[in-house]
Amino acid sequence: MAMEQSYIMIKPDGVQRGLVGEIIKRFEQRGYALKGLKIMNVQRHLAEKHYEDLSSKPFFPALVDYIISGPVVAMVWEGKGVVATGRKMIGATNPLASEPGTIRGDFAIEVGRNVIHGSDSVESAQREIALWFPEGVTEWTQVAKPWIYE
Ligand code: UDP
Ligand code: MG
Numbered sequence: 058m059a060m061e062q063s064y065i066m067i068k069p070d071g072v073q074r075g076l077v078g079e080i081i082k083r084f085e086q087r088g089y090a091l092k093g094l095k096i097m098n099v100q101r102h103l104a105e106k107h108y109e110d111l112s113s114k115p116f117f118p119a120l121v122d123y124i125i126s127g128p129v130v131a132m133v134w135e136g137k138g139v140v141a142t143g144r145k146m147i148g149a150t151n152p153l154a155s156e157p158g159t160i161r162g163d164f165a166i167e168v169g170r171n172v173i174h175g176s177d178s179v180e181s182a183q184r185e186i187a188l189w190f191p192e193g194v195t196e197w198t199q200v201a202k203p204w205i206y207e
Pocket of ligand 2: 175177
């Protein structure tokens with residue numbers, strides 16, 4: 058089975074608000090496998106590179122300042138459909154439009170404090186994982202796989 062990976066990042070507000078465990082729990086309980094995990098302060102150039110597609114947007118300077126304002130939790134989650142399903146679990150970009158039950162819909166109000174990032178495509182995920190985990194991720198076999206996948 059082709060296993061997909063997504064880059065998921067708890068933003069500084071999520072860390073400061075004590076949501077790290079809650080967010081990890083949701084991905085873990087869904088059945089996804091944690092392949093990379095670290096807490097880190099982000100250099101400005103890394104935040105700018107991560108969001109380079111948005112560099113012409115008026116909110117870009119504030120977005121970069123937000124991402125470097127405190128530590129983030131950088132993660133790689135693996136499993137079937139994790140990119141699209143991760144985005145569904147996270148909810149709409151603007152938390153006021155995020156459905157209750159999603160991470161943003163349960164824990165956020167404003168777009169500039171929306172707690173979490175998730176890759177928007179498999180290609181973005183590959184780019185973001187290479188950017189945030191240049192050292193590589195951790196290989197391990199999820200022994201529960203036959204109980205999660207048929
Ligand atoms: N953002 C913002 N104002 C906007 C749109 C986006 O501050 O009007 C921020 C927000 O934190 C968002 C991030 O920029 O999560 C990246 O925007 P994108 O459109 O990629 O949303 P996402 O993929 O995070 O849902
Ligand atoms: Mg995005």
